[in-house]
Amino acid sequence: MNNPQDQRLHALDAVRGFALLLGVAFHAAFSFMPGWPPGIWAMNDNSPSQFLSDAAFVTHIFRMSLFFFIAGYFGRLLYQRLGAGGFWTNRLMRILVPLIVGWVILYPIIGYIWTVGLTKVFGGTLPPMPEMPKTPGAFPLAHLWFLYQLLWLYVAAVAVRALVVRLDPAQKLRGFVDKLVTGSIRTMIGMLTLGLPLAAALMSLSFWFYWQGIPTPDMSLIPQVPATVGFGTAFAFGWLVHRSSDALKAIEQRWLQHIALAIVATAWLLHVVHTEPMAQPGQTKTLFALTFGAAVWGWVLGLTGAALRFLSNYSATRRYIADASYWIYLAHLPVVAAFGVLVGHWQLHWSVKYPFILIASFALLFLSYHLLVRGTVIGQLLNGRKHRIWGRKPETPSPSPSPTSPGPGSPGPFAANTAGGGAVAQLRGITKRYGAVTALNSIDIEVRRGELLAVLGPNGAGKSTAISLWLGLIEPDAGVVTLLGGEPQDIAQRRMLGVMMQDVEMPKELRPRELVALASSYYSNPLEVDETLRRAGILPFADRPYGKLSGGQKRQAQFAVAICGRPKVLFLDEPTVGLDIQARAAMWTSIRALLADGCSIVLTTHYLEEAEALADRVAVVAKGRVIASGSVDDMRALVACRQISCESSLTAEEVRSWPAVVEVALEDQKLRITTTDAEGVVRRLLASDSRLARLEVRQAGLNEAFNELTREAA
Amino acid sequence: MNALALNSVDTASAPRASAMGAYVTETRYELIRMIRNPGIAIPVLALPFALYGLFALVIAGEAIDKDPNLGIFLFAAFSIMAVTMQALFGTGVTLALERDMGLLRLKRAQPAPPAAWVVAKIASGLVLAVLAYAPVVIVALAAGKLALDVGQIAAFSGALLVGTIPFCAMGLMIGSLASGSAAPGYANLVYLPGCYLSGMFFPLPQSMYWQAPIWPQFHVEQFAMHLAGITKYQYEPLSMAIAGMLGYTVLFAGITVWRLSRKG
Numbered sequence: 022m023n024n025p026q027d028q029r030l031h032a033l034d035a036v037r038g039f040a041l042l043l044g045v046a047f048h049a050a051f052s053f054m055p056g057w058p059p060g061i062w063a064m065n066d067n068s069p070s071q072f073l074s075d076a077a078f079v080t081h082i083f084r085m086s087l088f089f090f091i092a093g094y095f096g097r098l099l100y101q102r103l104g105a106g107g108f109w110t111n112r113l114m115r116i117l118v119p120l121i122v123g124w125v126i127l128y129p130i131i132g133y134i135w136t137v138g139l140t141k142v143f144g145g146t147l148p149p150m151p152e153m154p155k156t157p158g159a160f161p162l163a164h165l166w167f168l169y170q171l172l173w174l175y176v177a178a179v180a181v182r183a184l185v186v187r188l189d190p191a192q193k194l195r196g197f198v199d200k201l202v203t204g205s206i207r208t209m210i211g212m213l214t215l216g217l218p219l220a221a222a223l224m225s226l227s228f229w230f231y232w233q234g235i236p237t238p239d240m241s242l243i244p245q246v247p248a249t250v251g252f253g254t255a256f257a258f259g260w261l262v263h264r265s266s267d268a269l270k271a272i273e274q275r276w277l278q279h280i281a282l283a284i285v286a287t288a289w290l291l292h293v294v295h296t297e298p299m300a301q302p303g304q305t306k307t308l309f310a311l312t313f314g315a316a317v318w319g320w321v322l323g324l325t326g327a328a329l330r331f332l333s334n335y336s337a338t339r340r341y342i343a344d345a346s347y348w349i350y351l352a353h354l355p356v357v358a359a360f361g362v363l364v365g366h367w368q369l370h371w372s373v374k375y376p377f378i379l380i381a382s383f384a385l386l387f388l389s390y391h392l393l394v395r396g397t398v399i400g401q402l403l404n405g406r407k408h409r410i411w412g413r414k415p416e417t418p419s420p421s422p423s424p425t426s427p428g429p430g431s432p433g434p435f436a437a438n439t440a441g442g443g444a445v446a447q448l449r450g451i452t453k454r455y456g457a458v459t460a461l462n463s464i465d466i467e468v469r470r471g472e473l474l475a476v477l478g479p480n481g482a483g484k485s486t487a488i489s490l491w492l493g494l495i496e497p498d499a500g501v502v503t504l505l506g507g508e509p510q511d512i513a514q515r516r517m518l519g520v521m522m523q524d525v526e527m528p529k530e531l532r533p534r535e536l537v538a539l540a541s542s543y544y545s546n547p548l549e550v551d552e553t554l555r556r557a558g559i560l561p562f563a564d565r566p567y568g569k570l571s572g573g574q575k576r577q578a579q580f581a582v583a584i585c586g587r588p589k590v591l592f593l594d595e596p597t598v599g600l601d602i603q604a605r606a607a608m609w610t611s612i613r614a615l616l617a618d619g620c621s622i623v624l625t626t627h628y629l630e631e632a633e634a635l636a637d638r639v640a641v642v643a644k645g646r647v648i649a650s651g652s653v654d655d656m657r658a659l660v661a662c663r664q665i666s667c668e669s670s671l672t673a674e675e676v677r678s679w680p681a682v683v684e685v686a687l688e689d690q691k692l693r694i695t696t697t698d699a700e701g702v703v704r705r706l707l708a709s710d711s712r713l714a715r716l717e718v719r720q721a722g723l724n725e726a727f728n729e730l731t732r733e734a735a
Numbered sequence: 736m737n738a739l740a741l742n743s744v745d746t747a748s749a750p751r752a753s754a755m756g757a758y759v760t761e762t763r764y765e766l767i768r769m770i771r772n773p774g775i776a777i778p779v780l781a782l783p784f785a786l787y788g789l790f791a792l793v794i795a796g797e798a799i800d801k802d803p804n805l806g807i808f809l810f811a812a813f814s815i816m817a818v819t820m821q822a823l824f825g826t827g828v829t830l831a832l833e834r835d836m837g838l839l840r841l842k843r844a845q846p847a848p849p850a851a852w853v854v855a856k857i858a859s860g861l862v863l864a865v866l867a868y869a870p871v872v873i874v875a876l877a878a879g880k881l882a883l884d885v886g887q888i889a890a891f892s893g894a895l896l897v898g899t900i901p902f903c904a905m906g907l908m909i910g911s912l913a914s915g916s917a918a919p920g921y922a923n924l925v926y927l928p929g930c931y932l933s934g935m936f937f938p939l940p941q942s943m944y945w946q947a948p949i950w951p952q953f954h955v956e957q958f959a960m961h962l963a964g965i966t967k968y969q970y971e972p973l974s975m976a977i978a979g980m981l982g983y984t985v986l987f988a989g990i991t992v993w994r995l996s997r998k999g
Binding site for chain 2: 110114117118121122125398401402492493494512515516518520522524525526527528530531535538539540542543544566582586592
């Protein structure tokens with residue numbers, strides 16, 4: 022599981038989290054900028070800082086480009102894993118929804134804090150607010166512009182991809198580009214050339230403060246040229262790096278060189294910002310734009326390489342921070358601005374106030390993440406996974422699988438593509454609790470290819486919990502669930518399963534034929550509806566409303582729904598309850614036919630003869646544990662029970678007290694004795710009762726074995 | 736690398752085709768169920784129509800003849816009620832009942848795309864909304880209590896139809912959160928205050944203007960007023976009305992999809 026690819030994803034997650042958290046520090050510095058006229062930010066602090074201004078400039082060179090670079094990498098990864106449909110569903114939920122909901126909630130709050138802050142700045146009277154520019158598309162996106170920009174880049178990337186797939190069927194062009202990408206990193210030419218489009222866009226700006234770097238496109242819904250070119254290059258290169266198999270390695274190898282060159286370039290840029298803050302047409306502007314482009318890529322490749330070099334191992338803390346970073350970045354702006362406003366007129370040096378703002382903001386933001394986000398719908402939306410917060414650990418503390426961490430650039434949980442041996446479905450080390458009740462206690466069960474596994478156990482043993490885990494209906498508190506080599510939550514895995522559950526009522530207005538047609542529409546390669554009806558044996562009542570069917574007929578209709586998608590794994594939870602003998606025999610025949618076709622089946626049942634008739638293997642579950650598993654014969658041998666029947670004058674009570682006697686029943690004047698020591702009991706029977714007649718000894722059925730086993734467990 | 740890239744194209748296109756099929760089939764059977772069991776919808780269908788008759792024709796009949804704007808106001812109030820109530824209750828209550836039946840648990844276990852279910856519910860909500868709205872507009876026109884031209888009525892009707900979408904989403908959210916017996920109660924709890932506090936049933940005092948945008952009804956009404964060009968009752972720009980409706984739809988639908996895909 023610890024494959025290098027996963028490790029690299031940890032590192033890239035860390036980089037993305039770093040870029041986002043850097044944004045918090047960046048905006049927290051804004052109230053300390055020297056020389057900013059009142060009104061640009063919510064507060065002008067009485068202790069301005071040239072140092073913070075320089076630091077903000079330096080971080081602003083690369084932080085968003087770094088973010089978009091990682092976003093491009095994860096964008097392609099996600100597209101490969103989910104396909105077009107899954108990709109867009111995922112991105113719309115994790116980018117568009119936070120953009121819209123976030124804006125609706127945050128914008129009024131930001132507005133309020135600005136009103137309070139500016140009232141303070143202007144000594145109590147608020148000057149008239151500057152109006153929104155009257156250009157088409159003008160819209161105050163605030164700091165959420167990056168999500169908006171990202172959506173455009175996804176659209177562009179997918180469009181370009183479609184075009185390339187069409188124009189380059191032989192992959193010649195793509196193979197060449199892959200080599201070019203790796204080569205450009207290794208030779209450091211990439212650092213010098215990747216910034217050229219951005220430099221050109223910056224040179225063409227008529228009004229450019231050097232300090233602002235790439236002008237932030239936060240005031241318009243129309244994509245702005247420098248940002249789209251600069252961040253688009255970063256995104257595209259990230260996408261290509263994911264394509265190319267050696268590019269990450271090259272980035273890792275050249276991390277120091279890239280950072281060193283970035284530092285040199287940045288030093289010169291800082292010098293220019295100090296001496297000539299506003300760009301004038303001429304040589305300096307050209308040189309500044311070119312150096313700026315090189316600095317961007319030096320930092321992007323250098324920091325990514327450093328992370329790959331030093332942060333590739335799993336760390337729970339880093340993972341937590343990376344998980345939190347998306348939420349924190351979304352929510353940070355009003356928080357840092359509010360603290361800036363709060364401390365703005367305190368008579369203290371900025372070196373006290375700025376750390377205070379940072380500490381207070383991060384404390385509040387991490388706390389809000391932990392309490393309001395991590396375990397809730399919001400965390401689900403932003404991170405693709407909900408974590409449990411209090412008490413027990415969420416999952417196995419296995420550090421390796423799936424960089425599930427969040428966010429705008431990253432894909433969310435992945436399916437592990439490993440399946441053990443011939444197993445099509447596995448529960449490994451699973452514990453599941455409901456409140457104080459432990460339904461399953463670190464159990465292991467697996468279903469092998471082409472077999473029928475019967476899960477037996479008394480009510481409340483945990484059978485349905487086990488099935489629910491495999492169906493992805495619930496998540497374990499510990500342990501790993503795999504279904505056909507992936508996660509059961511993954512719709513691609515579920516397209517290969519069929520299911521018949523207990524306690525389900527189908528819509529009573531629809532007919533079995535329609536129910537089957539509807540279920541068939543969920544699968545990519547279902548049986549013909551009539552064929553399904555025939556195999557399930559329900560053609561005679563296929564056109565009667567479901568609500569008017571008998572209990573047994575309803576179960577048969579549900580069986581038809583379960584088998585319509587040509588499942589590779591079929592889960593049958595008590596399938597034959599309420600069926601008459603004929604219907605049950607028909608269902609058994611269908612089940613055997615499915616097994617013959619190579620389908621694997623998990624069956625829970627109370628009818629032991631059903632397990633005896635159908636099962637390759639039996640797992641007996643009691644009190645949340647698997648107390649025995651093996652073939653039907655193994656099961657009998659395990660308990661070594663045999664049944665003695667005889668006519669005798671001895672009473673059942675007498676015999677029950679003998680050693681090695683498991684159970685005694687009186688049926689039709691005959692004693693039926695279940696025992697683990699048949700010879701001993703027979704000897705004693707013959708000795709105690711001279712009139713003993715019709716003695717018979719046989720191997721016990723699964724029924725007796727099962728009773729014995731579950732009684733031991735209790 | 737090559738094989739990987741090619742594979743990804745194949746797998747991307749195959750499931751998408753079947754997903755589209757699931758959307759269409761799900762919607763079709765949702766409508767069939769509705770037609771076969773109309774009992775659920777009838778009370779909700781009749782109420783706005785009855786109330787419009789009572790207020791606009793019986794109580795305020797003469798007043799409308801003097802001030803046609805009042806007629807437009809009342810028509811807007813009860814036609815919005817007709818479509819939104821239908822959308823909310825038609826989707827929310829049935830969804831909650833189906834969850835109680837265990838049907839959603841089954842859907843989640845099957846590879847049913849959660850959004851297919853949502854789309855089907857919204858489609859049937861739209862159909863019910865049309866059925867509820869039609870008698871209101873017919874009576875209004877027949878009684879001559881609606882001083883709008885044909886184009887305005889068409890625009891208004893179209894706006895209402897679009898306006899059902901956030902309420903379908905709201906119904907689904909309630910249906911996915913509450914049980915079958917509790918769902919009607921919760922639906923009323925969130926729906927009725929909105930009817931009054933959005934200024935839909937009677938004009939609000941100025942001191943309460945600030946809170947009107949909280950209610951989806953307000954944005955739907957504003958959207959309809961803009962599209963029909965009824966300037967007298969426009970209180971927020973068209974863009975805000977659209978943003979409000981869109982925002983609520985995304986919010987409610989997002990919660991629903993999340994909830995259905997996780998809990999059932």
